[in-house]
Amino acid sequence: MTDINLQPTHGAGLSRFFKMNWVFSARRDLIFLIGSVLAGWVVFGMYLVMGWNMILVWLIWVIVLDTPHFFATYSRTYLDKAARKQMPRLLILSLGVFLIGPAALILSYGLQGLGAPFWKTPWYGFMIMVSLWAYWHVTRQHYGILRLYHRMNGETGTKDARIDSWVLYGCLLVPFVAFLARHGGARRRVGLEGRLTFPDREVGQGWFDYVSALQWELWVVLATIFIVVALLGVFAVRQVQRVTRGERIALPKLAFLAAVLPLHLYMCYSDHLLFTSLLVFTMIVTIYHDVQYLAIVWFYNENRYGSNPEKSEKTYGFAAKLSRNFWIYLAFAIATISLPVWGLGCLIGRIKICSSGPVWGDQLEIGGTTWIAFYVMLTLGFQMHHYVLDQFIWRPSKDKKLREDLKVEA
Numbered sequence: 001m002t003d004i005n006l007q008p009t010h011g012a013g014l015s016r017f018f019k020m021n022w023v024f025s026a027r028r029d030l031i032f033l034i035g036s037v038l039a040g041w042v043v044f045g046m047y048l049v050m051g052w053n054m055i056l057v058w059l060i061w062v063i064v065l066d067t068p069h070f071f072a073t074y075s076r077t078y079l080d081k082a083a084r085k086q087m088p089r090l091l092i093l094s095l096g097v098f099l100i101g102p103a104a105l106i107l108s109y110g111l112q113g114l115g116a117p118f119w120k121t122p123w124y125g126f127m128i129m130v131s132l133w134a135y136w137h138v139t140r141q142h143y144g145i146l147r148l149y150h151r152m153n154g155e156t157g158t159k160d161a162r163i164d165s166w167v168l169y170g171c172l173l174v175p176f177v178a179f180l181a182r183h184g185g186a187r188r189r190v191g192l193e194g195r196l197t198f199p200d201r202e203v204g205q206g207w208f209d210y211v212s213a214l215q216w217e218l219w220v221v222l223a224t225i226f227i228v229v230a231l232l233g234v235f236a237v238r239q240v241q242r243v244t245r246g247e248r249i250a251l252p253k254l255a256f257l258a259a260v261l262p263l264h265l266y267m268c269y270s271d272h273l274l275f276t277s278l279l280v281f282t283m284i285v286t287i288y289h290d291v292q293y294l295a296i297v298w299f300y301n302e303n304r305y306g307s308n309p310e311k312s313e314k315t316y317g318f319a320a321k322l323s324r325n326f327w328i329y330l331a332f333a334i335a336t337i338s339l340p341v342w343g344l345g346c347l348i349g350r351i352k353i354c355s356s357g358p359v360w361g362d363q364l365e366i367g368g369t370t371w372i373a374f375y376v377m378l379t380l381g382f383q384m385h386h387y388v389l390d391q392f393i394w395r396p397s398k399d400k401k402l403r404e405d406l407k408v409e410a
Helices: 026-048 054-076 081-086 088-113 121-152 159-182 184-189 207-212 216-244 251-269 278-305 309-316 318-322 326-347 371-393 400-405
Strands: none
Touching (some): 026 054, 026 278, 081 088, 121 278, 159 184, 159 216, 216 251, 278 309, 278 400, 309 318
């Protein structure tokens, strides 16, 4: 991260109009924190234009990027000797999330034994909860990066920071509600039928009659559009207001929002993803999240362990030794976690592309085989554990050493 300069310096060029303090540097930010959004558009192109096998794309993604980004959390905690001493309570108690899946399974067993027709509801509820938590986790990381740009450019606690936060949350979460209200797979999970698209207006039909005849879910979609337009309007007015006052605007923040928001808005409101598995949507909005996270963790590793490698290995242990080279770090994550976990999924028939067994269904056969159910509990347990740890280990405002390791200390 570049050094913080909170004092305005009105020189020539862009600096007359913009603050330009970056998290890493202009080049690294534009590649990893901002430009990484292009990866989401590439995945979308693979699906819509190239017609690739998206399960194969998914498998490559989870092995090469998504699972290593989970590993990055573990290298930052369990593999770091100093971190283990600093947060032992968190590292032990957080493992409790692995019990949520088994609890849902046991509850389903019990309900089936009682003859309840809704005996699978706890299991479905468990998977829905993790899916929603995953999108919230992605949103929270974007908020964290936005907060870093606020801190770097002296906007923490300001009116602009509050407006930016509302716009980010609103333009990611509100459209997601519209997407879930229309997507066939999401609707079936909650007992609704089919996918929804806006019908064509009949010849001679007035707009009032057209809108009043829409299903209630489409009214929800219209309400979300109104909220998003209002938020973007407030944001635009605020930027114009600052420009007319001669105030400088944080350019990195604007670039970040300009990259993230269009992707989510398009994917949530477009009809293109209503006709495919939620898997494609998940990849599109998560792949660049993985790149961002790995970039942040590696920058943290460079600052924490890189100044004196030999001393760092004594102080921090295996995490410091592993962090000497990024490609060795990535290869270790793939070899020790990605391949064993997803290889197991192939062996038990969870992943169609590498096995001939069942795939992507809700394989929960009480009284019969539940191997896939146990596997789902394991993989979703790792996801939830990552989400819990991340809520506590990335709090620079409360951790002076973390601010030093991220170079955001004023």
